[in-house]
Amino acid sequence: MNTPIKTAIIAFGAAGKFMHAPFIKTQPEHYEVIAVVERHKEDSRELFPNAKIARSLDEVLAMKELELIIITTPNDTHFPYAKAALLAGKHVVVDKPFTITSAEALELIELSKKVDKVISVFQNRRYVTDFLTIKRLLHNKLLGEVHEFEAHYDRYRPEAKPNAWREEPAPGSGILYDLGAHLIDQAFYLFGLPEEITADIRMQRSHARTVDNFELKLGYDHKKVILKSGMLVREPGPRYMIHGDIGSFIKYGEDPQEVFLRAGKLPTEVPNWGMEDESIYGLIHTDISGHTFNEKYPSVKGDYGYYYENLYKTLREDAPLRERPEHAYNVIKLIELAEESNAKKATIKCSGFIDVPYPRD
Known part of the structure; x- marks a missing residue:
């Protein structure tokens, strides 16, 4: 079956409008948006003039022809909305983080198997320039071990930020669930599951009501992985610092996609979409075949749209699912372990993960 997947987007706030809709809109051969849930507005008409504007999830779930539901609502709704969609016989994409608890994540994994429907989490930071560049560096062993x-x-x-649910003192709020979910997924993708964790989780700003700073130290056999995020970094340092036994890679700067998306640009409207400016290429200092290199390393093109290209291949061509729900479960499990480590002010052993492979291409 090569017909477009009949799709609904549940909510059209910042995530739905800027992170998902542009890549559905620009893949019309793969996806057809037939409904968007907007409780009060009709902002989605600009991109999807023929889609039904629904006012509730139930209204969308009743559409028999609907195949895929994309959930971009606040974190505490991810579990009940995804569960309802699976029970209604729909495939599901959930914006990260998957759920608030690992128990909820596991329930959705088991339910998706029972009803024979795909559930996946939108890990778009697998498809940014710096991460794709790091994947290439490590695959080619340019830094050694x-x-x-x-x-x-x-x-x-x-x-x-006014009216920001992510800054409210509620389950699943704060930057550990928000930005941390990206960093943890990247670390697991590159290095697998850690043996131990030491976490420092804080509320730094005087007005903070939820987590706004964290540092996670993940322990492997001979490897240390440090993941950090804060809301008081006016002058950013390197985004990535990687040190191997034959070389180092230092990377400043941010993938350009989000700036264009939040400005209302579609990927088809920007020349060289996902390409970084040479000024923020990373620095590699290494030895290759007896020669020393200390120079800029060209960044790989990024594109969040790769996620939806891969998902289409899974749903229509039976290709393996790249963003598996078990990956997302492991992210939530580590967040729970980080909270335990922080509460105990101690390094703790990691356990409770689901051992599943991560893509290697």
């Missing part, structure tokens, strides 16, 4: 990996995902927001 990696012994230390440090990744940052920082922002500068000294004041509280």
Whole structure:
């Protein structure tokens, strides 16, 4: 079957409008949006003029022709909405984080198997320039055996953002679930599941009501992985620092896609979509075939749209699912372990993961 997948987007806030809709809109041969849930507005008409504007999830679930539901609502709704969609016989994409608890994540995994429907989590940070470049470096062993990996995902927001549910003191709020979900998934993708964790989780800003700073140290056999994020970083340092036994890679700067998306640009409207400017290429210092290199390393093209291209191949061509729900379960499990480590002010052993493979291409 090569017909477009009949799709609904559940909510058209920032995530739905800027992170998902542009890549559905620009893949019309793969996806047809037939409904969008907007409780009060009709902003989606600009991109999807023929789609039904629904006011509730139930209204959409009743559409028999619907195949795929994309959930972009606040974190505490992910579990009940995804469960309802699976029970209604729909495939499901959930924006990260998957759920608030690992128990909820496991229930959705088991339910998806029972009803024989795909559930996947939108890990778009697998498809940014810096991560794809790092994948290539490590695959080609250009740094040798990696012994230390440090990744940052920082922002500068000294004041509280008005009406931001992510800054409310509620389950699943704060940057550990938000930005942390990206960093943890990247670490697991590159290095697998850790043996231990030491976590420092804080509320740094005087007005903070939920987590706005964290540092996670993941222990492997001979490898240390450090993941950091904060909301008081006005002058960013390197996003990535990787040190191996024959070389290092240092990377500044941010993937360009989000800036264009939040400005309302579609991927088809921007020349060289997902390409970084040479000024923020990473620096590699290594030895290759007896020669020393200390120079800029060209970044690989990024594209969040790869996620939806891969998903289409799974749903229509029976290709293996790349963003598996078990991957997302492991992210939530580590967040729970990080909270335990922070509460105990101690390094703790990691357990409770689901041992499943991560893509290697």
